[in-house]
Amino acid sequence: MIAGTIDLIAVESLAHKATGRELVREYLRWVADVARTNYGLIFNIDAMIESDIQDQSKFYPPTGRFYLLQYAGRYVGVGCLKRLAEGVGEIQRMFVQPQVRGVGAGRALVERLIQDAKNLGYLTVRLESLKALSAAHALYRSVGFVEIDPYSENSMKAYQPPESLGTYRDSAVFMELSLRAARSDV
Numbered sequence: 001m002i003a004g005t006i007d008l009i010a011v012e013s014l015a016h017k018a019t020g021r022e023l024v025r026e027y028l029r030w031v032a033d034v035a036r037t038n039y040g041l042i043f044n045i046d047a048m049i050e051s052d053i054q055d056q057s058k059f060y061p062p063t064g065r066f067y068l069l070q071y072a073g074r075y076v077g078v079g080c081l082k083r084l085a086e087g088v089g090e091i092q093r094m095f096v097q098p099q100v101r102g103v104g105a106g107r108a109l110v111e112r113l114i115q116d117a118k119n120l121g122y123l124t125v126r127l128e129s130l131k132a133l134s135a136a137h138a139l140y141r142s143v144g145f146v147e148i149d150p151y152s153e154n155s156m157k158a159y160q161p162p163e164s165l166g167t168y169r170d171s172a173v174f175m176e177l178s179l180r181a182a183r184s185d186v
Contacts, residue, residue: 004072006108011059011066019068021053023078027095031130038132039171052093058082059092065116069096069105076100079109081116081125084151089122094136106139114143118179125177126151137173145175 011020028045035041052059052066059066059080069077077096084090091113096106117125127145129136150169 006103006105007070008109008112009068009070009075011068016068017053019075020066020078021049023068023075023095024049024052024093026097027078027093030095031133034130034132035171038130039167041168041171052080063120064089065113067109067112069109071100071103071105077105077109079113081113081120083120083122084126087121087123089117089120089125091125091127094127101135106136107143110139110143114177114179123179125179126175128172128174130171131173132171133173137175140175140177143177145177148174148176150174 009016011017025045028043028048032041032043032045035043058064059082063083065081067079068075069079071077077100078093079091079095080093081089081091091110094106094109094113096109114125125145126148127140128150129140150172151174
């Protein structure tokens with residue numbers, strides 16, 4: 001692995017949006033394969049990508065954030081924050097390419113999203129993740145997230161047939177971080 005610095009780039013320009021689209025596509029294809037293989041679930045990837053990139057109220061200011069992760073001069077990951085409800089943010093699309101995992105890139109990204117959530121006035125941050133992604137859960141726990149019951153505002157409702165929502169909920173880990181009691185070193 002090439003040593004390098006970790007930089008987080010806010011998605012603002014058309015070029016950044018194009019790069020974000022490709023990284024979100026890579027992430028969603030990977031996670032869709034995990035979901036299909038482990039749980040028999042199918043996601044509408046194209047609809048998810050279009051919503052992520054085009055919906056200015058989703059991951060963009062003033063209520064959200066959309067970052068590209070750059071390492072050793074290459075874009076290698078993505079991470080987003082959106083407003084889920086009054087006082088509640090949600091982290092989505094956390095992805096670091098496999099060849100860069102283990103260098104602290106995911107931690108830098110999640111810590112930045114948590115700080116952004118605090119700065120935006122969110123009192124709580126939530127996320128949902130497939131149970132098979134245990135390394136991600138370990139990262140989230142290390143910054144203070146705890147498991148919770150499934151929350152009704154979960155993002156997959158729009159991308160799953162209604163009859164498979166129960167299967168999705170059973171395949172996912174739902175987590176929450178209270179920003180009132182969040183660790184001060186994050």
